[in-house]
Amino acid sequence: MFISGFRYILAETFKGLFRNRWMCVTSTGVVVVTLLMLGLFMLVNFNVGYITDTVKEQVEIVIYVDDNANSSQLADLEKRISGHPGVAEARYVSSEEHMDRLQRQLGGMLEGYDADLENPLLASYEVRTVIPENVVEIAREFEGYPGVSTVFYGQGYVENLFSVTRIIQLVGLALMIGLSITAVFLISHTIKLTVMMRKKEISIMKYVGATNWFIRWPFLLEGLLMGFAGAVMPLVALYFIYQYSVEWVVINNLMFINLLPVEQVIIELAKYLVPLGTALGILGSTFSMGRFLRV
Amino acid sequence: MVEAKNMCMRYNKCGDNALEDISFFIDRGEFVFFVGSSGAGKSTLLKLVIRELRPTEGELKVFGRDVGRLPRHRLPYLRRNIGMVFQDFRLIEERTAYDNVAFAMMVTGATRSEIRKRVPHVLGLVGLQDKAGARICDLSGGEQQRAGLARAIANRPAMIIADEPTGNLDPGTTLDIMNLLRSINLRGTTVLVATHNRDIVDRFKKRVLYLENGRLVGDEQKGIYTHVH
Numbered sequence: 179m180f181i182s183g184f185r186y187i188l189a190e191t192f193k194g195l196f197r198n199r200w201m202c203v204t205s206t207g208v209v210v211v212t213l214l215m216l217g218l219f220m221l222v223n224f225n226v227g228y229i230t231d232t233v234k235e236q237v238e239i240v241i242y243v244d245d246n247a248n249s250s251q252l253a254d255l256e257k258r259i260s261g262h263p264g265v266a267e268a269r270y271v272s273s274e275e276h277m278d279r280l281q282r283q284l285g286g287m288l289e290g291y292d293a294d295l296e297n298p299l300l301a302s303y304e305v306r307t308v309i310p311e312n313v314v315e316i317a318r319e320f321e322g323y324p325g326v327s328t329v330f331y332g333q334g335y336v337e338n339l340f341s342v343t344r345i346i347q348l349v350g351l352a353l354m355i356g357l358s359i360t361a362v363f364l365i366s367h368t369i370k371l372t373v374m375m376r377k378k379e380i381s382i383m384k385y386v387g388a389t390n391w392f393i394r395w396p397f398l399l400e401g402l403l404m405g406f407a408g409a410v411m412p413l414v415a416l417y418f419i420y421q422y423s424v425e426w427v428v429i430n431n432l433m434f435i436n437l438l439p440v441e442q443v444i445i446e447l448a449k450y451l452v453p454l455g456t457a458l459g460i461l462g463s464t465f466s467m468g469r470f471l472r473v
Numbered sequence: 474m475v476e477a478k479n480m481c482m483r484y485n486k487c488g489d490n491a492l493e494d495i496s497f498f499i500d501r502g503e504f505v506f507f508v509g510s511s512g513a514g515k516s517t518l519l520k521l522v523i524r525e526l527r528p529t530e531g532e533l534k535v536f537g538r539d540v541g542r543l544p545r546h547r548l549p550y551l552r553r554n555i556g557m558v559f560q561d562f563r564l565i566e567e568r569t570a571y572d573n574v575a576f577a578m579m580v581t582g583a584t585r586s587e588i589r590k591r592v593p594h595v596l597g598l599v600g601l602q603d604k605a606g607a608r609i610c611d612l613s614g615g616e617q618q619r620a621g622l623a624r625a626i627a628n629r630p631a632m633i634i635a636d637e638p639t640g641n642l643d644p645g646t647t648l649d650i651m652n653l654l655r656s657i658n659l660r661g662t663t664v665l666v667a668t669h670n671r672d673i674v675d676r677f678k679k680r681v682l683y684l685e686n687g688r689l690v691g692d693e694q695k696g697i698y699t700h701v702h
Contacts, residue, residue, distance in 0.1 A: 185585075379565055383580050385523070386553075386624070386628070387549040387552035387553035387581050387628070390549075
């Protein structure tokens, strides 16, 4: 009986999909379009997040050491920087190293200049913070500290960067939530139409003594398959769209736009879209059937 | 087999009773007509027997169980013992007669070999052996109701409930269907028929329960529609 029931459920699932093929195509189409929109947005959001993270990682504090600082002040400053819990990495750059860098940057322009005799550049500590957003707070802690001349962290620019990325993240989150809600709404309504078209069949099943689960299974499997197909198709489309975009960036020498690798993005998208599409299909079927089972 | 004690049924709290203080007992193997004009409560009564509705007061026992207290998950097992025949047939039109009967057996967990044996047999009993492969939408009204009857008896139910089974049929076909119901009854199946077809009730001379405005106003063995009325 179990095998017979299982075979029946499987057969009914595929028969149901075939019999109501246009409705199924419509339902799956709705899932595809909605998840494609969601996926496209996620694609953009992933990359915006990646680019801003990369930029944030480059944000650093430069603490210039006062020329007149005595050795105990310097030792205290070094201890304070390296022992700070918010500091991920601190590197001491001597005034000579600054001069070398400057000479490299300016090429031959400083030729003949004797850096050993007259070096106006200050030694510094280049500090990276554990959390990039804490740059301003940590920089201010060192301003006016004994042995410190000036502290530079890209004042103005860093604050703007953080507020812009915060806005992008918030807008992204709001859009993703909005699109997900729209997807649930559209999919459950479309599947409800599929179930409504078969309400006579369901009521007959109830009259002849079918259990609710016996009736539900084929619909749940249909919902699952439609949701799965509706997630895989946009995933394939997004793969090609993204691959083309990455190639376009390379061809047009826009290498400063640092995009995530294609495989990594598609795997990340699949982790969201496939379970989401499948769950939407199953939930859509479940919610849509409730009323028709009360015969 | 079916026993009602002071049963009442109201569709909503403020409305009048659709059925009022109904009491009767139907024994195993009986053939009973429920008669009365439209709105008398015939269909409501049958819906109570299959627990599509619950009595608001009193008690209704089917196969010895109070259906008003029957938990929802037990409902399919009650209905597997009752074959339903409807005025509008309620068949899946785009499927064949064979499929419709097989469908009723499949949902109750019958094996494929049981279905292969039983479906041609029941289609033969109702005279549809040659139309097994025909789609329901290609069959006449009488043939569709025969398919409905075949589906109703496929699971060997102890009782058949027919709600206006001949309401959409011409007189000749009506008689065929009623004869089929009688032959099913002769094999030991209890048959309950709701109808307002006077000729049929008078011709068959079976037990008649007469309903009027939700009340049971007559119960006569070998009754005649006009006598009871």
